[in-house]
Amino acid sequence: MLSFEYNGQSTKTILDTPLMVVQFDVTNDITGFSREIVKGEKTMLRQETNHYGAMYSDESTYEFYLVKENGHGFTNSEQRKINKWLTSPTLVKPLTGIADDKETVIYRGIFQNIGWKMITCKLGQLDAIQCSFVCDTPFIWKHYEVSGEVATSNKFSTNIFVDSDDTEYEIYPKVTITSQTSQTVTIEVRDENSMSVLCRPTLPVCIDCKHCMVTDGTVTGLTNFEDIGWADVGNISWLKLHDGYNVINITGACTYKIEFDAPQKRIGDLL
Numbered sequence: 324m325l326s327f328e329y330n331g332q333s334t335k336t337i338l339d340t341p342l343m344v345v346q347f348d349v350t351n352d353i354t355g356f357s358r359e360i361v362k363g364e365k366t367m368l369r370q371e372t373n374h375y376g377a378m379y380s381d382e383s384t385y386e387f388y389l390v391k392e393n394g395h396g397f398t399n400s401e402q403r404k405i406n407k408w409l410t411s412p413t414l415v416k417p418l419t420g421i422a423d424d425k426e427t428v429i430y431r432g433i434f435q436n437i438g439w440k441m442i443t444c445k446l447g448q449l450d451a452i453q454c455s456f457v458c459d460t461p462f463i464w465k466h467y468e469v470s471g472e473v474a475t476s477n478k479f480s481t482n483i484f485v486d487s488d489d490t491e492y493e494i495y496p497k498v499t500i501t502s503q504t505s506q507t508v509t510i511e512v513r514d515e516n517s518m519s520v521l522c523r524p525t526l527p528v529c530i531d532c533k534h535c536m537v538t539d540g541t542v543t544g545l546t547n548f549e550d551i552g553w554a555d556v557g558n559i560s561w562l563k564l565h566d567g568y569n570v571i572n573i574t575g576a577c578t579y580k581i582e583f584d585a586p587q588k589r590i591g592d593l594l
Contacts, residue, residue, distance in 0.1 A: 327420035332408050334389065338401055342389045347440075347451070356461050356588065357381045383461045385430075388440065389452040396450050402439065405452055409434045415459050419466075429466055429584060432458035462488070462588045470580040476506070479573045483581065487566040488588035494564040495533035496583040501525065507552060508575035516560040521552035522577065532561040 325343045326334040334342040359380040363373040389405075391397070397405070418430040438453035465486070473479040485494060500508050502522035511517035520528055528551060529538045537546045548556055564583060573579060 325421075327418050329418045330408055330412055330416055337404065337408055338391070340391045340393050340395065342452075343392055345388050345390055345451075347388055379461055381461050382432075383458040384435070385454075385456045385458070387454050387456075389454060390450065394450075397439075397452070406437060409437050409454070417464075418456065427466065428587065429464040430456065430458050431460065431464065432456055460586070462586055464584040465587050466582070466584050468580060468582050470578070472578045473573050473576055476574070476576050481571050481573075483564065483569045483571055485564050485566055485569060485583070485585055486587075487585040489586050490566045492566070492586060494583050494585060495561060496564055496581050497529065497531050497533070498562060499527050499529045499580040499582075500577050501527040501579075502575065502577040504576075506575055508573065508577050510562060510579075511572040511574075512562050512564065513569050516562055517572075518560055518562060519552060521550070522575075530562075532563065535559075535561060 326341070327344065328334075334344070357380050358377045360377050361375040363375070365372050412433060415431050415433055418432065420428060420430075422428045433456070434454060435457045436453075436455035438455075440451040440453050467485070469481075469483050471481065487494065498510065500510075500520055500522055502508060503524060505521075505523055507519050507521050509517060509519045518530070520530065522528055526539055528546070531537070537548065537551060539546045548554075548559075553559060566585075571581070
């Protein structure tokens with residue numbers, strides 16, 4: 324990977340001269356997919372433990388350098404700009420880049436350490452930025468978007484293929500619906516869960532099923548559940564997708580966009 328986007332900026336545009344990702348030291352290995360088995364204790368009367376699942380015990384850490392494409396050093400003002408860009412976030416943010424196979428991949432993590440390296444003496448200027456990026460998972464993610472239009476109020480069916488590397492991982496998508504008239508639009512996934520949304524003319528409704536939030540196109544953004552026809556808050560069935568083909572049924576004329584991230588169990592391209 325030669326470039327990436329993070330915290331609203333890109334290595335191509337953060338400075339007047341584009342930056343690129345390089346390696347000065349060969350990486351022989353990196354933390355893999357070690358998992359911790361979560362289970363209870365054995366007793367004399369219970370020889371088999373209760374299993375509660377498995378979780379990844381390791382986090383992937385990527386060590387790399389950023390250098391200018393023209394080979395020049397960094398000025399003091401450029402150092403401040405880079406440090407501000409990479410060290411401001413205190414919570415996990417996505418780092419998006421183009422992999423070696425031309426696929427767009429997403430890392431979720433935070434820069435743990437930013438250092439500066441002087442390769443050659445050029446009037447005291449520093450030549451490279453030493454980066455240590457820690458991911459919250461040992462694998463990467465791929466972003467998918469599926470959009471379309473339902474022309475009539477009759478039920479419309481479509482297939483969404485989820486290419487996930489975890490057959491038991493449930494993916495909660497973000498769904499955006501826009502209708503030209505006031506009506507109720509119903510979305511159903513795999514005959515398992517469904518939700519009905521009261522839409523208002525030309526005002527998009529965005530349902531974030533992962534974070535259980537609903538927003539719209541107004542200034543404030545956040546929407547009360549009652550505004551979209553959800554009276555019983557305790558009976559909300561948030562949409563979820565599974566690995567493989569998912570049949571989506573939409574009833575009501577509207578345009579829709581379904582977004583989600585699926586795990587890709589490979590180390591990635593920041594090596």
